[in-house]
Amino acid sequence: MLHLLCLIMFLMHLTKNYKDDYEYGNTMALLITDECINCDVCEPVCPNQAIYQGESIFEIDPARCTECVGHFDKPQCVEVCPVDCIPLDPQHSETQEQLLEKYKKLLEE
Ligand code: SF4
Ligand code: SF4
Numbered sequence: 001m002l003h004l005l006c007l008i009m010f011l012m013h014l015t016k017n018y019k020d021d022y023e024y025g026n027t028m029a030l031l032i033t034d035e036c037i038n039c040d041v042c043e044p045v046c047p048n049q050a051i052y053q054g055e056s057i058f059e060i061d062p063a064r065c066t067e068c069v070g071h072f073d074k075p076q077c078v079e080v081c082p083v084d085c086i087p088l089d090p091q092h093s094e095t096q097e098q099l100l101e102k103y104k105k106l107l108e109e
Contacts, residue, residue, distance in 0.1 A: 029062035029092035030075060035085035042077035042086070048106055051077060062092040069096065070103030 032042075036057035043051040043058060048071075050064035060077075068075045078086045094102075 029065040029089045029094065030060050030067065030077065030086050031062075031089035031091075032058050032060055033085045033087065035083055037083055039082060041080045041082065045076040045080055047071040047076070048103075060086075060089075062089060063102075064106065065092075066099045066103045066106070069099040070107075 032051075034057060038053075038057060040053075040058070043053070046065075047068060048064045048066060050061045050066075051058055052061065053059075075086070078084075
């Protein structure tokens with residue numbers, strides 16, 4: 001019985017993807033993990049020019065990432081990434097208001 005429970009939990013973990021995190025209203029900047037395949041699909045869709053080619057993979061500047069708040073309902077990079085390698089960055093937790101403030105400051109550039 002315990003094995004069955006473990007198997008079910010493991011399968012649930014496998015079917016979860018980062019897009020699910022946004023359904024629960026989490027707010028924070030995003031990061032790109034080393035699963036990135038450098039396809040360059042995310043960089044052009046970012047409305048804040050927050051994504052850039054790093055040393056080995058693409059990276060996100062947390063100072064520019066607003067989770068797309070102000071522009072779109074959902075993070076566009078997460079929507080287009082073919083390998084689902086853009087989770088929330090727990091090091092950069094922000095409220096909806098802070099993300100909106102960041103968006104307004106970026107508009108002034
Ligand atoms: S969530 Fe939006 S603002 Fe942040 S890096 Fe992705 S596309 Fe850019
Ligand atoms: S879309 Fe995903 S895999 Fe492609 S460059 Fe961006 S983070 Fe990397």
